Amino acid sequence: MAIMITDECINCGACEPECPNTAIYEGGIEWNWSGGTELKEVEMEGGDVIDGKELQEPVSDEFYYIVSGKCTECMGFHEEPQCAAVCPVDCCVPDPDYEETEEELLDKKAWLHNE
Template identity: 40%
Template structure:
């Protein structure tokens, strides 16, 4: 599933540059993740890099965008032109 940044975000700026898909951007109040671009780093890394660097653990699975590992792999292929 896509990831979601919760209201606990402190706008520390460490997650955005870690995203290989450029899915993270500055929102009106906190950083946001574009579910159309988030693959949980599938195809790039073994674990979501934003979660690895987040100092407050405010990045969770987005229940509004459930996706299987296979679907995330397909999204990765589509985003990188490997489809």
């Protein structure tokens, strides 16, 4: 499953540089699919195709957040999610809304990085 950041976040920013997929953003900051990935275009659930550089709405305006579609739990990069490993308040936790198998996470990594 993807990782999420709870509202216990103290906005220290320790997690952001650790993410190999650039899936972590400061609260209020827009994000895009291409940042930290090889994605040029992304097909959305409804079938629309968007430019990977198109800015997306922040998931949170208050706290650092993780874009679940870009989170692979560091699978294929590290033994454990690096955001959780460096978080001083243990607010990087599994997101129950995005349960994925190891195979699904590795497939997502391959998709993100054109492997």
